[in-house]
Every structure is written in structure tokens, then in C-alpha cells.
Amino acid sequence: MRAVAIYKMSTKKAAESHRVPRSTLQHYLKQCHKDGSVEKKTMGRQRVLSTEQEEELSSILTEMESPVWSHD
Secondary structure (H helix, E strand, O other), rough: OHHOOOOOOOOOHHHHHHHHHHHHHHHHHHHHHHOOOOOOOOOOOOOOOOOHHHHHHHHHHHHHHOOOOOOO
């Protein structure tokens, strides 16, 4: 964003040089012009599980994946 806003680089060139999708850069620039924010707000899917639930599920799956786990 700095390359575009301060150094007047084109969005295409800035996206290529910083290896980010051009559409992502354009989204953040649009959001910044709208309210001065650069936070991710409406992109992506909403979470289904809480952080704690994700950690618990991950732990269970990791335990099940270990060779000690018996499938008998």
C-alpha cells in the first residue's frame, strides 16, 4: 500500500514487486481510502469453531494420527 500511496507506484507493479494478488491490494487501498483502516474486515469466511475448539480438535486429531493409537 505504501508503494502505491506514497511512492505513486501502479497497483499492478506494486502487486508484482511485493508478490501479493492485485485484487487484494486494490481491496485494501479501497478500504483505506474509505475509512483510513487497513484491517481485514469482510473478506473470507466466518469462523465455525472457536480458537479453543480448533485447538482441541487439532489435539485429538494429532493424537489419533500417532502410531500409539490403536484401531482394534
